Amino acid sequence: MALNAFLYKIFRAPASRNNNNIKVQLGPGKNNYLTGWINLDSNLFTAKIDVWANISSTLPFRDESVDIYYSHHVIEHLEELDLHFREMFRTLKKGGKIRVGGPNGDSAIAKFVENDLAWFPDFPDKKASIGGRFENFVFCRKEHLTILTRSYLEEIAFNAGFQNIRFCLPIKETNFPEDIDNVVLQKEWESDFDFPHTIIIEAEKSL
Numbered sequence: 001m002a003l004n005a006f007l008y009k010i011f012r013a014p015a016s017r018n019n020n021n022i023k024v025q026l027g028p029g030k031n032n033y034l035t036g037w038i039n040l041d042s043n044l045f046t047a048k049i050d051v052w053a054n055i056s057s058t059l060p061f062r063d064e065s066v067d068i069y070y071s072h073h074v075i076e077h078l079e080e081l082d083l084h085f086r087e088m089f090r091t092l093k094k095g096g097k098i099r100v101g102g103p104n105g106d107s108a109i110a111k112f113v114e115n116d117l118a119w120f121p122d123f124p125d126k127k128a129s130i131g132g133r134f135e136n137f138v139f140c141r142k143e144h145l146t147i148l149t150r151s152y153l154e155e156i157a158f159n160a161g162f163q164n165i166r167f168c169l170p171i172k173e174t175n176f177p178e179d180i181d182n183v184v185l186q187k188e189w190e191s192d193f194d195f196p197h198t199i200i201i202e203a204e205k206s207l
C-alpha cells in the first residue's frame with residue numbers, strides 16, 4: 001500500500017498549482033463514493049475507491065495541488081491528528097478548504113452527564129449502561145483512537161495554519177455549497193440537531 005501511494009504521488013497525483021478543481025474525499029468506505037472526487041481509502045476490499053493509500057502519516061498529494069478535502073467519520077481512526085491537519089494544509093492550494101466530521105465528543109459528554117441512554121446508538125455493540133454506551137460511542141471497539149471535541153479540533157486546525165474555522169451541522173450546513181452540494185450532504189446522517197452525533201469542522205487556507 002505504501003508503494004502504491006508513493007507511485008500515485010509521483011506519477012498520477014494532480015500537479016501543484018494546477019487549474020483544475022481537485023476535490024478529494026478521504027475514507028469513503030463502501031457507500032460514500034463521490035463521483036467527480038478523488039476517493040481515497042486504505043481498505044481495498046470494503047471501500048469503493050480511486051486511490052489505495054494509508055493516510056495515517058503523509059497524504060499522497062503534492063504541495064498546493066488540492067482544492068478541497070472532505071472526510072466523514074475517518075479522522076478518529078488516525079493516531080496523529082496534528083500531522084493529518086498539517087498534511088491537508090500542505091497539499092491544499094491557497095484558498096483551499098476542508099470539511100471534516102467524526103463522532104461528537106461534546107454531545108456524548110453532555111448526554112452522558114444527562115444520563116440520556118436513548119441518545120447513544122447501539123453500534124457497534126449493544127450496551128445497557130450509560131457508561132457502556134459512552135465507551136461504545138467514543139472508542140468503537142478500540143477502532144477510534146481519540147475523542148473529537150470542538151475546542152480540540154479548533155486547536156489542531158489553528159496550529160496547522162487554517163483560518164475561518166467554523167463548525168457546521170451535518171446534512172444542513174456548509175460554508176462551501178459549491179463543492180459540498182446536496183449529493184455530499186445527503187450521504188451524512190444525523191437524528192439530533194440539538195446534540196448532533198457528528199461534529200463537523202470547516203476551515204480554509206488563506207489566499
Ligand SMILES: C[S@@+](CC[C@H](N)C(=O)[O-])C[C@H]1O[C@@H](n2cnc3c(N)ncnc32)[C@H](O)[C@@H]1O
Binds near residue numbers: 041047077078
Ligand atoms: C467509519 S468508515 C466511514 C466511511 C464513510 N466516510 C461514512 O461516513 O460512512 C471509516 C473509513 O475510513 C477508512 N480509514 C480508516 N483509517 C484509514 C487510514 N489510516 N487511511 C485511509 N483510510 C482509512 C476506513 O477504511 C473506512 O472506509
